[in-house]
Amino acid sequence: MSSLRLFALSWPVTALGPGNRLVLWVAGCGRNCPGCISPEMQPASAGREVPVPVLAERILRIEAPLSGVTVSGGEPFDQAEPLAGLLEALRETRPDWNALLYTGYLLGELEPREETAKLLRLVDILVDGPYRCDLPQTHPLAGSGNQRVHYLTDRGRTLRGAVESLPVGGMNYGLSEDGTLDMVIGVTSEEQRRNTPLRAAPPGPCGEAPPRR
Template structure:
């Protein structure tokens, strides 16, 4: 039986959330409450958009030009079991998986978070660490200087992270979506934001 995902939002295509054009899934719910969190609406553990892994996989397969999928949130490791199933399917298709987490890699490897070790086995690039507002960064794919890049599989390398836009604005179905990372000193405030 396929597992369920509780999504806060998703984009079928993005260039600001990892190398190449990627599907992005933001999961609903996060145990952390980082001051200045860019997605405060995604923190509460509540039902939002409940879909099956098979549903997401079917959409992903219809977009053959994608380089892979990126998981953000919320906290992806709060839904590690279902995301591990999806990530394994994505990698089996020769695509890559990028994931952000507030946990540190050492915590995830400890075996104390259900499904974390299995999900780690299907992640190519992990960006770990809580967002710290006082350490705003313009580093690639990171919101604050404390966050680290972990190239777990060798399928994504530092060279692949060149020319990733810091921010992206997408218009579809009369909805304006902002994604990416703020530029230190610049704060975007919109009604329909996904940061």
């Protein structure tokens, strides 16, 4: 089984899906969306390579009560094969966990692609579409008004009510290994991001691509 380019893990998170979740951010995205909320995760050199079995074992040792996994980044479908392997490994031990995934691609772009089909089958809820900083957020899990939330499985469809009752702009704060505040977690507005000192790299202004690092 291959390795995954991992940027960060955090748990328990309530701002990126229903219930208490593990959130996994992958590193690497070539889309360079203007105003990207996570420019520090764009470079393919960001984060670290982690073998999928090692990462699965690490996640399954977490003792916190969790109901699902959210995958963001970075662009998850650029690492479709190792991510599919990870979700399969997690589901073998935790079949009760649901999977929510963010992508800058459209669902219609992913469905015909053989290399993304396996990962897509393992996703219960998909938030798709490139981030558009000129289109205001209208859904608690979508960062801009063009993005859509797709309930792909029966399990995902049972969660629609819980998803749509989440607060718009909800946030959690992530801690670094030494216990200091390190990261704002959630689908946040430009104003929220401007007012927090915790970002590793500030987003570029709307209409301007964020700096490459």
